[in-house]
Amino acid sequence: HGQTGTVKGIRGRCYEVEVKIGNSKKLLIIGKEHLRTNKGSAK
Template sequence: MVKHSKGYRTRSRSLLRKNPRERGAIPPLSRLMYEYKPGDYVVIKINSSVYAGMPHRRYQGKVGRIIGKRGRAYEISVKVGSKEKILIVRPEHLSPFNVNKG
């Protein structure tokens, strides 16, 4: 028999699974072209069809703040428990966080 894989994506099949009609689809261009500015808040939504710049699955659904840009990717500050983490994530895995003001 083959030894069971223990990589960090083995336990995330249901978390990163797409609907059959979305499989293999590239992300919409509006999501890639969106320019984030430092201080903007974003939601980390992992797109499993794009492997580059993918954050760890523990950050799926977290809200973070843009710190700056590094190449095509963005540096994001995310609070995990009592710690502040800095992630480098490409825009395929980000979406703007809209806060209702007022």
């Protein structure tokens, strides 16, 4: 629900996204249809 993360790589058709959950960082494999660009992103 509304997590913000950093794309670390591509795995097939999905993206590896690093998200901070609590005090730890998790690497999630997410399809592009579940992602959107952060409006504050300059890239």
